[in-house]
Amino acid sequence: MSEPLLRVENLTMHYTTRAGDVKAVDDVSFTLAQGDSLGLVGESGCGKTSVALTLLRLMPDNAKILRGKVWLGDTELLSLPYEEMRKIRWNRISMIFQAAMNSLNPVYRVGDQIIEALNTHIGVMSIDQARQRVAELFELVGLDPALMDRYPHEFSGGMRQRAVIAMALSCNPDLIIADEPTTALDVIVQDRVLRQLEEVQAKLGMSMIYISHDIAVIAEVSNRIGVMYAGQMAEIADSIEIFERPLHPYTFALMGSFPSIKGKKHALEPLPGEPPNLISPPSGCRFHPRCSRATEQCKNEVPIFRDYGNNHFAACWHPLEV
């Protein structure tokens, strides 16, 4: 494997609240190779969006990074001066936010909004050049370039989402982080947008991080999957590997609780309990109160995020099938 594009090491981030510190991201490490797509999956509040925001240093004011490094190539992002970090955003890493289609400004033409992004991040170019670039981007995401002078309300949800993707692509980033890019869309439109993203990614050779609670969407678009639970990375491996040989009981439970329209109708297994409060997370392994394999050791000791070979990592004292 070549030098990874992105290397996250021991990232730990807390939010300060009046009730206490929310331990939202705890000792998360992973790498992402050039051209790969990583899916981060987990329930709401598991820290997947917080990880993404930390990579871009776009956290709210009450967030503090306690530990960790984020390497993009040989640049460490967390220690970068503010102005340098601004140049990284959009040019090298861009992000598609959740419900991003509602983030277009309703009183500006869609094309002009993309031109604004180009001017801000690449530098001022002639209007013809800029419009030429927007037309290319529209074609790339499957929109008719003739639509660039329309307003957002003239677009459907799926079209707006494509426009936002075009905007994220505008500065040719190395990495795009897509946070629930299709959650608000109907299935048929979702299918189109996901295929488009895959196609564009393959064409431009970018890396992607998809964030979703929907393991079915993640399974379709990612070649590597990271499962997060309560602020920690529970397991990470290649997609097929993790489906065929899940090691962490939470991964196994998550997959068993997802209904599918294909294959035999298996009994769905609910997971007992609810995700923990991250102000005072459980001791030891944060999953132990809900885990059927938990022992005294799990209560007392934080499991080590271990390499099980085949580029498969998991943090569990009693992994399945080993």
Add this chain to the structure above:
Amino acid sequence: MATNDQTLVKVENLVKYFPVEGGLFSRVRGQIHAVDDISFEIQQGKSLGLVGESGCGKTTTGKLMVRLYQPTSGTIKIRTAEGTLEDIAFRRGKALKAFRRRVQMIFQDPYESLNPRRTVFDTVAEPLAVQGIGTLIEREEKVADLLALVGLTPPDTFMFRFPHELSGGQRQRVAIARALIVDPVFIAADEPTSMLDVSIRIGVMQLMADLADRFGVSYLYITHDLAVARYMCQDVAVMYLGKMVEKAETEELLAHPLHPYTKALLAATPVPDPRLRRDIINIKGGISKPVDPPPQCRFYERCPIADEFCKNNVHPPLEDKGGGHFVACYKV
């Protein structure tokens, strides 16, 4: 499916239009055909899944069934406690209130559907108060029983909590308890688990399935997710722009979809297994609003197999193609 004494709900030619107003003096400029001439039956203790994309009329159908909306035309017959089928489509006042003991609704968003200023007890007991059932002590007992039943145990610790002290899954259990407290025979459940996290969702789905078995409750289970319908309903109906385009036994529909729209919907549904690849779907464009739609098949504009015949004829009728598999398409 012939009507028999097991028929709990019988809907015939149900129509609901919403006027589109605009322009000077809010003139009516057109009608949204939200639900346009649908008919179906639900047998006692069985559940029907209603699937389709947003805007297809599935929620409107649910609200019509419990008479939160009044239909434009059509009949909604529900079996009464005496065993007769009675049309409640245009009932008002006391007669409508009495009927609400038989049917209830569970809403999508448990953060919106519970009053934040009322305790769990107030919320769950409200239908009893509205219907004038029992004394305060009896109501308390009944609420405690139901909270235990929906998995909020011990009930004493939940009775006097407020919604903000509960998680999403717990709130939806409260909403289920509220729906069940008047012992209804029919519940319209509008995406009851779509706001919940995966690990919580299965628990709520199993609870609903379990309650249906125990009390013989039937659901009209409204969902955009065919995979959820597969686990909750014996039968599934697919809606498109106010029309029912296909209806069959659930496994039959998933294995042998006949309508081109159902095929596209199935092909577009992601599968939680990276080893499976789905078919490429070939339908055009996005869904539009059904404002005064042309008389031809609603799916005509997007259909990959439509021809002149489809263009020149009215929307096809929903016909049995054998074994209770109903399809509304000329090309099948």
